[in-house]
Amino acid sequence: MAASDLPEAGFGPGVAVPAQKAGEAVIDRAFAVLSAFDAEHRVLSLAGLVQRTGLPRSTALRLARKLTETGAL
Numbered sequence: 001m002a003a004s005d006l007p008e009a010g011f012g013p014g015v016a017v018p019a020q021k022a023g024e025a026v027i028d029r030a031f032a033v034l035s036a037f038d039a040e041h042r043v044l045s046l047a048g049l050v051q052r053t054g055l056p057r058s059t060a061l062r063l064a065r066k067l068t069e070t071g072a073l
Contacts, residue, residue, distance in 0.1 A: 033063045
């Protein structure tokens with residue numbers, strides 16, 4: 001099986017992330033949360049954030065809380 005035959009990695013539950021890529025995955029997810037907000041979407045509900053990012057609800061909530069706590073969001 002060629003690498004191109006493998007399914008693309010996603011954010012969904014049950015998606016295994018190699019240990020060396022785990023840090024990159026967290027950063028990608030954090031940027032997905034930040035990118036969900038724009039001039040037309042300055043405020044989002046949790047459901048809206050989940051819809052715009054494709055992240056699991058618990059992940060979106062955890063990242064939004066941490067990004068807000070640190071002043072990034």
